[in-house]
Amino acid sequence: xxxxxxxxxxxxxxxxxxxxxxxxxxxxxxxxxxxxxxxxxxxxxxxxxxxxxxxxxxxxxxxxxxxxxxxxxxxxxxxxxxxxxxxxxxxxxxxxxxxxxxxxxxxxxxxxxxxxxxxxxxxxxxxxxxxxxxxxxxxxxxxxxxxxxxxxxxxxxxxxxxxxxxxxxxxxxxxxxxxxxxxxxxxxxxxxxxxxxxxxxxxxxxxxxxxxxxxxxxxxxxxxxxxxxxxxxxxxxxxxxxxxxxxxxxxxxxxxxxxxxxxxxxxxxxxxxxxxxxxxxxxxxxxxxxxxxxxxxxxxxxxxxxxxxxxxxxxxxxxxxxxxxxxxxxxxxxxxxxxxxxxxxxxxxxxxxxxxxxxxxxxxxxxxxxxxxxxxxxxxxxxxxxxxxxxxxxxxxxxxxxxxxxxxxxxxxxxxxxxxxxxxxxxxxxxxxxxxxxxxxxxxxxxxxxxxxxxxxxxxxxxxxxxxxxxxxxxxxxxxxxxxxxxxxxxxxxxxxxxxxxxxxxxxxxxxxxxxxxxxxxxxxxxxx
Amino acid sequence: xxxxxxxxxxxxxxxxxxxxxxxxxxxxxxxxxxxxxxxxxxxxxxxxxxxxxxxxxxxxxxxxxxxxxxxxxxxxxxxxxxxxxxxxxxxxxxxxxxxxxxxxxxxxxxxxxxxxxxxxxxxxxxxxxxxxxxxxxxxxxxxxxxxxxxxxxxxxxxxxxxxxxxxxxxxxxxxxxxxxxxxxxxxxxxxxxxxxxxxxxxxxxxxxxxxxxxxxxxxxxxxxxxxxxxxxxxxxxxxxxxxxxxxxxxxxxxxxxxxxxxxxxxxxxxxxxxxxxxxxxxxxxxxxxxxxxxxxxxxxxxxxxxxxxxxxxxxxxxxxxxxxxxxxxxxxxxxxxxxxxxxxxxxxxxxxxxxxxxxxxxxxxxxxxxxxxxxxxxxxxxxxxxxxxxxxxxxxxxxxxxxxxxxxxxxxxx
Numbered sequence: 001x002x003x004x005x006x007x008x009x010x011x012x013x014x015x016x017x018x019x020x021x022x023x024x025x026x027x028x029x030x031x032x033x034x035x036x037x038x039x040x041x042x043x044x045x046x047x048x049x050x051x052x053x054x055x056x057x058x059x060x061x062x063x064x065x066x067x068x069x070x071x072x073x074x075x076x077x078x079x080x081x082x083x084x085x086x087x088x089x090x091x092x093x094x095x096x097x098x099x100x101x102x103x104x105x106x107x108x109x110x111x112x113x114x115x116x117x118x119x120x121x122x123x124x125x126x127x128x129x130x131x132x133x134x135x136x137x138x139x140x141x142x143x144x145x146x147x148x149x150x151x152x153x154x155x156x157x158x159x160x161x162x163x164x165x166x167x168x169x170x171x172x173x174x175x176x177x178x179x180x181x182x183x184x185x186x187x188x189x190x191x192x193x194x195x196x197x198x199x200x201x202x203x204x205x206x207x208x209x210x211x212x213x214x215x216x217x218x219x220x221x222x223x224x225x226x227x228x229x230x231x232x233x234x235x236x237x238x239x240x241x242x243x244x245x246x247x248x249x250x251x252x253x254x255x256x257x258x259x260x261x262x263x264x265x266x267x268x269x270x271x272x273x274x275x276x277x278x279x280x281x282x283x284x285x286x287x288x289x290x291x292x293x294x295x296x297x298x299x300x301x302x303x304x305x306x307x308x309x310x311x312x313x314x315x316x317x318x319x320x321x322x323x324x325x326x327x328x329x330x331x332x333x334x335x336x337x338x339x340x341x342x343x344x345x346x347x348x349x350x351x352x353x354x355x356x357x358x359x360x361x362x363x364x365x366x367x368x369x370x371x372x373x374x375x376x377x378x379x380x381x382x383x384x385x386x387x388x389x390x391x392x393x394x395x396x397x398x399x400x401x402x403x404x405x406x407x408x409x410x411x412x413x414x415x416x417x418x419x420x421x422x423x424x425x426x427x428x429x430x431x432x433x434x435x436x437x438x439x440x441x442x443x444x445x446x447x448x449x450x451x452x453x454x455x456x457x458x459x460x461x462x463x464x465x466x467x468x469x470x471x472x473x474x475x476x477x478x479x480x481x482x483x484x485x486x487x488x489x490x491x492x493x494x495x496x497x498x499x500x501x502x503x504x505x506x507x508x509x510x511x512x513x514x515x516x517x518x519x520x521x522x523x524x525x526x527x528x529x
Numbered sequence: 530x531x532x533x534x535x536x537x538x539x540x541x542x543x544x545x546x547x548x549x550x551x552x553x554x555x556x557x558x559x560x561x562x563x564x565x566x567x568x569x570x571x572x573x574x575x576x577x578x579x580x581x582x583x584x585x586x587x588x589x590x591x592x593x594x595x596x597x598x599x600x601x602x603x604x605x606x607x608x609x610x611x612x613x614x615x616x617x618x619x620x621x622x623x624x625x626x627x628x629x630x631x632x633x634x635x636x637x638x639x640x641x642x643x644x645x646x647x648x649x650x651x652x653x654x655x656x657x658x659x660x661x662x663x664x665x666x667x668x669x670x671x672x673x674x675x676x677x678x679x680x681x682x683x684x685x686x687x688x689x690x691x692x693x694x695x696x697x698x699x700x701x702x703x704x705x706x707x708x709x710x711x712x713x714x715x716x717x718x719x720x721x722x723x724x725x726x727x728x729x730x731x732x733x734x735x736x737x738x739x740x741x742x743x744x745x746x747x748x749x750x751x752x753x754x755x756x757x758x759x760x761x762x763x764x765x766x767x768x769x770x771x772x773x774x775x776x777x778x779x780x781x782x783x784x785x786x787x788x789x790x791x792x793x794x795x796x797x798x799x800x801x802x803x804x805x806x807x808x809x810x811x812x813x814x815x816x817x818x819x820x821x822x823x824x825x826x827x828x829x830x831x832x833x834x835x836x837x838x839x840x841x842x843x844x845x846x847x848x849x850x851x852x853x854x855x856x857x858x859x860x861x862x863x864x865x866x867x868x869x870x871x872x873x874x875x876x877x878x879x880x881x882x883x884x885x886x887x888x889x890x891x892x893x894x895x896x897x898x899x900x901x902x903x904x905x906x907x908x909x910x911x912x913x914x915x916x917x918x919x920x921x922x923x924x925x926x927x928x929x930x931x932x933x934x935x936x937x938x939x940x941x942x943x
Contacts, residue, residue, distance in 0.1 A: 416801055419794050444806045 201245020
């Protein structure tokens with residue numbers, strides 16, 4: 001039986017309670033009659049033979065690219081860059097898509113006699129990956145072959161010797177990227193396109209760039225003009241990256257792009273109920289839900305977090321494209337849409353969502369309050385094409401504990417952002433003007449980013465900018481079950497229950513509002529007409 | 530008339546020390562402090578003494594340490610028993626007098642007293658070099674002369690102290706008239722404010738320096754007020770305050786702090802302000818000057834960790850016996866300096882050529898910064914246990930300064 005497409009349920013009296021993620025736990029909420037629930041499409045069937053598909057893609061490139069074997073010659077400098085730990089979510093069960101692709105690329109390189117090969121994790125301003133994370137992404141064979149010899153690098157956006165300024169775009173944007181990548185005879189980029197935002201020119205122009213370059217598109221103005229940044233053709237974020245990508249190509253950097261898409265098989269069997277629609281839960285699903293919920297209620301948050309972060313997603317490859325960047329990405333985007341698009345008619349007054357324990361920026365870490373805001377207002381709000389799911393002036397209700405907890409190793413500047421910046425203002429534009437440079441150039445943050453496992457000092461700003469479109473669009477943001485003081489610090493309203501939240505929301509959207517619940521994860525992209 | 534008298538009583542002293550473990554100020558319930566009926570004290574020997582009746586008399590951290598039996602033994606020889614505590618005093622003169630400059634003060638004049646008992650009250654001639662130049666806080670003759678030992682009014686058996694309805698004796702050299710526009714609440718803040726002014730004026734703060742203030746009780750808040758005003762226009766570039774309670778943080782920011790944060794956040798905020806690194810538990814660049822307004826082991830350790838290499842830590846809050854790792858002091862060549870009381874401050878731009886009396890600066894500062902609002906509650910002497918418990922838990926209870934009103938009038942207008 002072929003997988004079913006996404007689905008919009010109209011809630012009636014017989015509809016069972018709806019599952020909301022709530023950090024490291026769940027809530028079952030009974031939505032008002034007449035509400036809608038948007039469910040993700042079921043996982044597409046995976047590629048039957050991923051290695052063959054990869055080999056086929058490498059030898060049958062898209063666009064004007066030559067096949068990869070033709071680009072590999074003895075004596076060339078080959079750099080293989082790859083997406084970092086922020087993708088996919090949750091981390092996929094071994095073998096990771098990057099491992100599968102890179103083993104094929106490296107076999108071809110070896111066959112062609114290429115011996116100057118360097119691997120680079122395309123971190124941008126993200127934290128460095130640990131050895132365990134690198135081994136997971138690349139496999140032990142690749143790690144052991146490259147890391148001990150110093151040939152497995154992590155992009156350092158603060159190392160002036162490892163960066164090269166390629167020029168400025170016709171919009172005055174600096175394009176500064178990793179020197180090794182730029183000066184290689186061939187740059188192969190290995191991508192995982194978890195959402196429509198990923199990939200394309202953004203892979204190199206963002207993943208291998210410096211702050212000097214990134215600041216041109218990671219700012220409130222760009223984010224507000226990206227409607228949404230999941231829709232490349234209406235995203236200023238992408239427009240800027242495309243300008244940069246074309247400049248990179250015009251500078252002589254030869255990029256061979258390899259993009260992969262995954263199905264939405266997100267949770268292992270033990271959490272099978274998370275993949276299903278509630279009225280279709282069988283006895284095993286109900287038992288699984290009750291067992292998980294009860295156990296999590298009794299589990300300290302720290303332990304619950306550890307349990308969840310050990311989850312490995314059974315994601316499987318649904319497509320592989322390789323060749324010239326833009327041609328590849330067009331095909332990739334179509335494949336993402338094939339998996340994730342859900343048609344939704346009309347906007348809603350109130351959009352509800354349950355936020356899980358994980359976002360791209362807290363793998364093996366804490367979803368701190370700023371990341372909570374980013375996950376809800378940045379990522380989930382922007383999971384649309386056409387129009388936002390919620391109308392302008394509407395209300396977004398998110399469910400998450402939103403504790404004032406931070407990981408001092410991964411997110412040191414977030415702590416100061418929370419204490420120093422959000423106590424002054426929550427306006428993204430004012431924040432950018434008053435505080436960004438100070439954080440971006442703070443020597444301690446730079447040190448921790450370069451030598452530890454810290455996100456760059458400016459990263460919390462980017463997370464807040466990610467929210468800029470939603471903050472401008474919405475009439476109010478309510479967090480159910482969050483720490484009240486923390487929620488208020490971010491300019492949102494706390495509510496203890498969904499009923500309370502709806503009561504509060506009525507002040508903004510009036511009585512009898514329409515309500516839509518985005519039942520994610522698994523990830524979807526609402527095609528709102 | 531009623532007065533609170535502190536007597537030498539070893540058993541009660543020990544009891545107060547034990548009971549104070551249940552809360553600062555609780556030592557009053559079992560300790561050597563007692564409410565008794567007293568006659569007005571005898572006039573001390575020598576010239577220049579005038580009796581005054583206290584209107585308000587504050588409860589200071591050093592008073593609490595005394596009441597709780599936790600004061601340093603260092604002070605044992607610098608007091609004389611029995612004594613009436615209370616050195617933060619605003620009161621009314623019983624008779625005509627003169628102030629330290631010789632200007633006449635009519636009976637009924639409101640005054641604050643500069644409580645240090647230096648050479649002049651003790652009739653020591655010639656005065657010591659410190660007193661001769663106005664630095665009475667540095668006087669070494671605190672046990673000599675015609676008075677019983679006592680470093681200040683409120684610790685000397687001869688002068689009496691502010692916690693008494695029977696009044697106390699003040700020497701002309703101690704008197705400062707209170708301007709008409711200044712409330713009693715504001716006036717009772719002058720003495721602690723003078724301590725803050727002296728600390729700030731002697732802390733070696735250069736224009737644009739980053740100054741960290743550890744603690745935001747009365748001393749911390751008056752230090753913050755002083756930092757913003759008594760060094761102007763050559764004041765610090767940033768004043769960052771570590772304050773445990775929300776109302777303290779609000780007040781600190783209202784008084785001029787650049788940032789007021791929880792103590793745990795203070796190192797991060799100082800590090801941010803100085804754009805330095807954080808290594809080995811210390812901020813490498815750190816604050817140019819750290820002012821410790823708590824005087825505990827924890828506050829001193831925090832202060833040492835916040836100062837930059839070659840920086841200065843000024844100890845303003847009265848310390849006792851503390852245990853602290855001095856490795857950062859040694860390694861980063863920090864200067865640890867005490868700041869006690871007040872006297873005469875060296876001139877800054879706009880001052881008279883020979884400088885100004887600390888108390889005069891404090892009188893100006895109390896008025897300009899509205900420090901009278903720091904007085905949170907006043908109590909009659911009869912409710913002294915309650916008052917001292919309130920003072921001991923001031924931060925937790927949303928208060929700052931607690932004072933006695935020895936001749937308590939219910940509903941007195943403020």
